[in-house]
Amino acid sequence: MCCSSSIARDKATMGEPEAFDISAVKGMKFFDPHVHMTSRTTDDYQAMADAGVVALIEPAFWLGQPRTGLDSFRDYYSSLIGWERFRSSQFGIKHYCTIGLNSREANNENLAEQVMEILPLFIYKEGVVGIGEIGFDDQTAAEEKYYRLQLELAKEAGLPVQVHTPHRDKKKGTQRSMDIALEHGLDPYQVIIDHNNEETVKEVLDRGFWAAFTIYPFTKMGNERMVEIVKQYGAERIMVNSAADWGISDPLAVPKTAALMKMRGLSDQDIELVTYRNAITAFAQSGQIDEADFNAQADLTAKFEGNTILRGGQQPRPDKSSIIIS
């Protein structure tokens, strides 16, 4: 999730941009296990498909502002397993999601109670690969309460958990998230601790959890730092994601990081693990991921409840270089 940040300052320290040479990773497949597609455009889907992203996970989160009623939650969860999944399929990308009550909105306890009641209606749906993203934001008592309740839900359903770690007070928040998961008897191998950095990664791996890293400009990890982390810690139980959303983020973060890893001399095997295989291994524990589904050709004539993304005679791939839009 984004924060407002002084972009001009960071740009000044970044130097001349280096072009993303997609040929470095041509033919490779990628899995982005954390990306909020509802806030992205069809151009992003197209670019991701072109860059080799074959599947993704969209964790349930907030909408940038708090919802005020239960129906907004219901419709949002329905859209993740409905319209958004369909939209993704139009570009040949297999769309999975995790379902949960995000930490920020856990603070509205009255509404949170109601949301907890409808969660069981969604978590057993096809293609729901975990409970997420849940965890701490401000680290309040209410956040802890709903984190614990959802861990119990995950245990009961046998689903992996995708844990959002806080931006602020990250190190303590991350430790606390792990402590609580263990306290509830979850197997750390079923728990993906997300948004790690240099300060948190060691403990997460040492304790047997999966360590996910979000490559997100300005506020989270940069991919050069990511390369160094894989060099230092190896590829086991590490995965990268874009967490692209409505902030200044990059839906190509996973393939770009793979390309950079290739350029900086990491082995193809390690690259495959952190940009594809590990995420599948972790989330396939839900029983909901079958790689055979990834290669489905986009069926551009399919319809979702009578709707299609193709409007009256539109070509599947418009020529973006043309000034004429017909």
Add this chain to the structure above:
Amino acid sequence: MKAVKEIIWSVVKNNISLEAENWLEDFIQSSDQSAQLAKVFVMLPRKTGKLQVAVNNDQQKALDTVDFGYIRNWTIDRLSRVCLLAGLDLDDKEVLFASINRLFLSAEVNEAVALYSALPFLAHPEIWVKRCAEGIRSNIGSVLEAIMENNPYPAANLDEAAWNQLVLKAFFTEKNIKNIVGLDERANLQLALTLVDYAKERWAAGREVNPQLWRLVAKFINAGIFEDLKTGLQHYDQTEQRAIALAVKESDYQPAKDYINTFPELKLALADGSLNWNSF
């Protein structure tokens, strides 16, 4: 607070048309404010316009005296909305809460800014604590600014956890830390420890640290924090080093003071006593 409200009302009147003034007066005189409020609050900019307010010298002096001098930077719609909420004649606590909560639930950005700006002026300050904590979770810069900067409500009313979130988020979102009301008074150990962790995380990512952060650590420097400060002193830029040195100067931890004296440049910077938190 009554005096402040009177000054603000006089500034508002100087900045709006007679027609708008009469329209506001009609609302103020209305016996049915709770039913009228939403409509009046929302359509207000159509009557007042949205220019920055003009404040005359007498008004500015009066505002400075009561620590509300900064409202000269507000637009007239924001000030009028605050004035409108501050003057509400709703005695019943529950009616007041319901009327204003409804505005929060459907607020667009400018409305939200005005609502949070009005918190210090509302009756029953305790009923807005949750709302204020919720506002700190916003990702919208101007809304955060309205809560964090030049607003006396949070320091006076938030519990320690919510207060610490406010300060931490102000650093994360690069707000003007010096404008946080009650910053030094509400410094606490928990916040200091969290800020030191944050500084270490920034260092690990090769990013700089806002020098104001050390101001909130100063009083709490102990053996553990001292170890972290050493890292900062050895690897980072001069501004940061000076801020750390100033924090050490304000602390009671002698080993850190002795250590600073081993840096000739920092010893010199502290020597004449002119370095202070406004230097950063």
